[in-house]
Amino acid sequence: MKTIAQIGVEYRNGSLTPLQVVADAHERIVLRNGLLNAFADSMYDASTFAAQQAERALKRGDDLGPLHGIPIAIKDIIDVAGAPTAYGSKVEMPKVAQSDATLVARLRAAGAIILGKTQCLEYAYGFAHPLVGQTNNPLDPARTAGGSSGGSAAAVADGIVPAAIGTDTGGSIRIPAAYCGIVGLKPSFGLVPLNGVFPLSQSLDHAGPITRTVADAAVVLACIAGQGMPLQVLRTLRVGVLRQHFPIDRLNRRVAEVVETALARLGSMTVRDVSIPALDKVNSVLMDLLLPEASLIHSGLARHNSGGYAIGTLSQIRAGECILATRYLAARQQQALIRAAVDALFDQCDVLLSVAVPFTAPFEDPEIANDSDSEILATGFSNVTGHPSIALPCGMIDGLPVSLQLTGVLGGDAALLSAAMLIERTLAV
Numbered sequence: 001m002k003t004i005a006q007i008g009v010e011y012r013n014g015s016l017t018p019l020q021v022v023a024d025a026h027e028r029i030v031l032r033n034g035l036l037n038a039f040a041d042s043m044y045d046a047s048t049f050a051a052q053q054a055e056r057a058l059k060r061g062d063d064l065g066p067l068h069g070i071p072i073a074i075k076d077i078i079d080v081a082g083a084p085t086a087y088g089s090k091v092e093m094p095k096v097a098q099s100d101a102t103l104v105a106r107l108r109a110a111g112a113i114i115l116g117k118t119q120c121l122e123y124a125y126g127f128a129h130p131l132v133g134q135t136n137n138p139l140d141p142a143r144t145a146g147g148s149s150g151g152s153a154a155a156v157a158d159g160i161v162p163a164a165i166g167t168d169t170g171g172s173i174r175i176p177a178a179y180c181g182i183v184g185l186k187p188s189f190g191l192v193p194l195n196g197v198f199p200l201s202q203s204l205d206h207a208g209p210i211t212r213t214v215a216d217a218a219v220v221l222a223c224i225a226g227q228g229m230p231l232q233v234l235r236t237l238r239v240g241v242l243r244q245h246f247p248i249d250r251l252n253r254r255v256a257e258v259v260e261t262a263l264a265r266l267g268s269m270t271v272r273d274v275s276i277p278a279l280d281k282v283n284s285v286l287m288d289l290l291l292p293e294a295s296l297i298h299s300g301l302a303r304h305n306s307g308g309y310a311i312g313t314l315s316q317i318r319a320g321e322c323i324l325a326t327r328y329l330a331a332r333q334q335q336a337l338i339r340a341a342v343d344a345l346f347d348q349c350d351v352l353l354s355v356a357v358p359f360t361a362p363f364e365d366p367e368i369a370n371d372s373d374s375e376i377l378a379t380g381f382s383n384v385t386g387h388p389s390i391a392l393p394c395g396m397i398d399g400l401p402v403s404l405q406l407t408g409v410l411g412g413d414a415a416l417l418s419a420a421m422l423i424e425r426t427l428a429v
Contacts, residue, residue, distance in 0.1 A: 001156075001161075003212060005216070007021060008068070018071075018113060019055050023048070026044055029116070029160060032158055035136060036141065036158060038118055038160070043080070043117065064111030067112040068110070071114075072164060073165070074104060077123065079196040081098065081099050083097060084096050084117075086117075087123050087198060088128070089123055089132070090129055091301050101195060102195040118150075118151030118154075118164060119133075120148045120149060120150065125316060127310045127311075127365070134365055135151045136154070137179055138157045139361070143362060143400070144179065144363065146178070148172040156212060157182050166184065167206065168379075170286055170376045171186075173208050175375060175379060179401065180361075182212050183424075185210075185391075187206060187225065187388050199297050204384065215421065217417065230414055231417055232415075237351065239272070239349060240351070241274065245378035249358070252358045259395075262394035266426060276338070278341050279341075286383060294316065302314070351407060353407075355377075356392075356402075358375075359373075379391075388407065389408075392405070392423060394427055
């Protein structure tokens with residue numbers, strides 16, 4: 001699959017058109033979606049019409065910029081006007097959105113083509129509904145593409161679209177990106193507006209891009225954030241390695257070894273180990289925030305049709321109802337303290353580096369857990385603190401991708417992307 005920049009060059013030299021790209025994408029959906037279960041709705045008519053409009057505009061000289069005519073897929077908890085939102089659930093009938101989510105409206109205004117709605121775990125909450133099914137990994141369809149933004153990751157990894165939008169409350173952009181060997185960016189908390197995105201946890205939710213390259217992630221983020229992402233060409237970097245996020249189970253040690261090999265290739269960059277004692281309990285804090293906030297959001301739906309949920313989703317909703325208010329408030333206090341501790345590390349380094357996920361893509365989506373080798377071992381902390389964080393492929397084990405994770409200064413998304421581009425370039429040599 002070509003990058004956004006490559007497609008843009010071909011549009012403008014006349015060797016490719018938006019209608020050709022969208023037609024090819026729909027052909028691939030027909031060919032592959034039965035195997036992958038990546039798309040809930042391919043939006044064939046709407047996206048074909050949008051491609052025609054984009055093509056005519058380019059011929060007139062009305063060029064809206066780098067996303068003009070670029071097909072982008074949208075996670076199915078995000079509203080797209082005129083398209084049904086099904087939330088990966090059977091609690092309610094799919095609702096046809098009356099208006100675009102803010103981030104979708106920004107993509108349209110930049111000339112992007114909304115190609116379709118991608119499958120997700122039920123309400124982005126950790127379980128695939130049995131009547132929807134999990135999304136399978138393009139690299140090995142016997143394995144999961146990850147959750148909860150698995151459909152978006154599979155659509156990019158399989159070459160259907162160059163970019164997709166996911167949401168991330170504990171790692172749901174970065175984990176599928178890691179399993180599928182592509183790039184997933186969770187921006188700084190609050191940078192991308194969430195109007196028109198079904199919430200899971202108001203303290204932890206983020207939306208962001210899933211792409212094939214860091215440069216593509218920067219282009220999409222600039223659009224949906226509504227502000228520039230000026231990238232710098234860096235020559236060196238101070239990297240702080242969070243070994244608390246490296247797997248300790250010897251069965252997963254190979255993942256750590258791949259990341260260690262990537263670290264050894266960083267050449268002239270300054271690499272040093274750093275640690276935060278509070279990091280060991282950060283995912284317990286995450287769960288004490290997530291569970292009650294999600295239960296409050298779902299209280300009305302659960303009363304309306306509790307039997308429509310997957311068993312695991314409903315179990316989590318019920319568990320959240322049992323969290324004491326004092327425990328939740330204590331978690332909010334810990335959230336502020338952990339954020340300050342992470343902030344302090346950036347006096348010593350430019351980015352923090354972790355293993356993105358402590359294992360390669362499993363056969364099924366793991367349950368949310370906060371133990372030492374859980375799926376969210378490394379990803380959860382930046383949801384709690386709000387810092388921007390990106391998953392970046394760095395190697396393979398038995399044909400399955402391994403990724404590292406970089407985390408940057410809160411509000412410093414452009415700086416994080418610049419650092420990620422340097423590391424991406426270094427590892428590609």
